[in-house]
Amino acid sequence: MPQTASDLVVEILRKQPRISALHIFYPIPSPPIQLMPELTEDERSVIDQSLQLRSQTDFPFWDCLFQVAAKSTVEMPNLLRTAKRHNAQATAMERIERSDVFAGALAAKAQSLRSEQVLALSSRVECTDGDFMHLPMLDLHCKSSVANDRRVKQILNALGLKGYILHSGQSYHFYGTHLIETEALVTTLAHALLFAPIIDRAWIAHQLIERACGLRISSGKSYSTPPNVIDTV
Known part of the structure; x- marks a missing residue:
């Protein structure tokens, strides 16, 4: 084998x-999402919660982020745009x-x-x-x-x-x-x-x-x- x-x-x-x-x-590696300069404080808080959920569940980061987002009332346009990022x-x-x-x-x-x-x-x-x-x-x-x-x-x-x-x-x-x-x-x-x-x-x-x-x-x-x-x- x-x-x-x-x-x-x-x-x-x-x-x-x-x-x-x-x-x-x-x-082509994408830079860590935490390093995006355009992120708002609300979006950074969502990222922190998502990372915490990932450490608890071992689920993929974006799956965790969307779980957090589904229960959140904050606006997160930069994160949602980044979710579509694709390297051909x-x-x-x-x-x-x-x-x-x-x-x-x-x-x-x-x-x-x-x-x-x-x-x-x-x-x-x-x-x-x-x-x-x-x-x-x-x-x-x-x-x-x-x-x-x-x-x-x-x-x-x-x-x-x-x-x-x-x-x-x-x-x-x-x-x-x-x-x-x-x-x-x-x-x-x-x-x-x-x-x-x-x-x-x-x-x-x-x-x-x-x-x-x-x-x-x-x-x-x-x-x-x-x-x-x-x-x-």
């Missing part, structure tokens, strides 16, 4: 001779030939990252017949544990997905090994949304906007190791 996310990508290419090229990108893959996209992947291109690019960078793989792949297809991907939010190792596998089984489960650092990633069209990817993401917040709701929203998924395959930023494969489904 492959060990790291980069190893897994090589394994997927071996299983899918139809794939002729991959797409990687370097996600295309702003930092590279095409990698199949042969270059087998030659170690992903590992080489991961080693050359700057400290603030991470390397991510797009679900969108190029095929030998010129078509573009997708590898199913999911980003989960529940904390990694023995119990959640089992729970994540049960959820993926319920979704009818086949592929690999990875520890992403504090949580989990999933990579499917079969190719699907964009419409099928959208349907898969919609079904996965029913399992929020165990599956990351905001992540799904951004993938739907993009019409493609993306997951980190390197270490970097606050991650000391790349995602590691733990199981198959």
